[in-house]
Amino acid sequence: MVELLPLAEIAPQAVEDLLDAAFGADRFARTAYRLREGASAIPALSFALVSEGALVATIQCWPVAHRAPNGTVTPLVMVGPVAVRPDAQRDGHGRRLMDHMLAAAENAGDGALMMIGDPEYYGRFFGFTAEATGKWDLPGPYEKHRLLARDVNGHDVPAGEGMVGPR
Numbered sequence: 777m778v779e780l781l782p783l784a785e786i787a788p789q790a791v792e793d794l795l796d797a798a799f800g801a802d803r804f805a806r807t808a809y810r811l812r813e814g815a816s817a818i819p820a821l822s823f824a825l826v827s828e829g830a831l832v833a834t835i836q837c838w839p840v841a842h843r844a845p846n847g848t849v850t851p852l853v854m855v856g857p858v859a860v861r862p863d864a865q866r867d868g869h870g871r872r873l874m875d876h877m878l879a880a881a882e883n884a885g886d887g888a889l890m891m892i893g894d895p896e897y898y899g900r901f902f903g904f905t906a907e908a909t910g911k912w913d914l915p916g917p918y919e920k921h922r923l924l925a926r927d928v929n930g931h932d933v934p935a936g937e938g939m940v941g942p943r
Contacts (some may be wrong), residue, residue, distance in 0.1 A: 777867070779892070783822035785833055789901070790831045800860040807916030808892055811854055812838035815877035815942050820884040821853065821877050825869050833860040833869035835877050839943040840890070842912065842934045848932040851943060852925075858893075874902055878928070885929040890940065892922050906925060911937040 795803060803809070819835035827885070838854040855877065860869045881889060891904060898904040904924035912923060925933040935943075 778825050778832060778872075779784055779828055780872070782819060783817060783824050784819050786815075786824045786826070787833070791834055794831050794834060794861060795857060795859050797856065797862055800873060802889070803857075807914050807918045808854070808856060810915045811941060813838050813942055815839055817912045818853065818884075821880055823873055823876055823880075827838065833858075835870075835873040837877060837881075837889075839887075840940055841887075841943040842938040842940050844934065844936060844938040848934075848938075850929075850938075852886050852890045852934075853881065853885055853928075855889050855891040866884045871901060878902060878924050881928045881940075883929065885931060886929045886934060888925055888933040889928050890923070890925040891932070892918055893924055893934060895921055899905065902926070908933040908935045911935075913937075913939045915939070915941055938941060 817838055818838040823835050825833040835858045840852045840854045842850040842852055851885040858870045858873060891934050897904055904926045906921055906924055909925050927933055
């Protein structure tokens with residue numbers, strides 16, 4: 777049986793080991809890491825799946841912000857990484873974590889959600905789109921069509937130009 781737990785209940789090194797296995801040790805060079813630099817994951821939106829005492833998958837969410845050229849700062853929640861142990865991929869663990877996080881975000885999300893991910897998958901199953909993010913910028917390289925967002929908990933995705941970075 778796979779148990780869903782708050783990520784805070786998992787040993788940090790176990791999480792790091794899973795992230796290395798899922799994304800490689802070079803993951804720290806990714807733009808997503810620059811976005812959440814210096815921040816702590818949001819406990820109410822970060823979860824883990826454990827099976828027989830072993831960590832199988834995690835999802836983390838981070839406080840970031842959209843800064844418009846006119847000075848308006850809009851809080852956002854960055855979703856990811858969603859990491860699944862390589863031998864457990866394609867078993868629905870990532871989808872289960874996303875569904876659980878989205879339900880939690882409907883009550884606890886303090887900003888619209890954004891992520892860098894596969895638009896076909898995250899759009900089809902979770903309602904993320906690149907419609908409002910076309911004029912956003914990030915502190916590093918990324919593919920524009922993979923910068924996704926969606927409204928949640930009464931928080932709208934900011935439209936228009938702006939830089940996304942740590943809150």
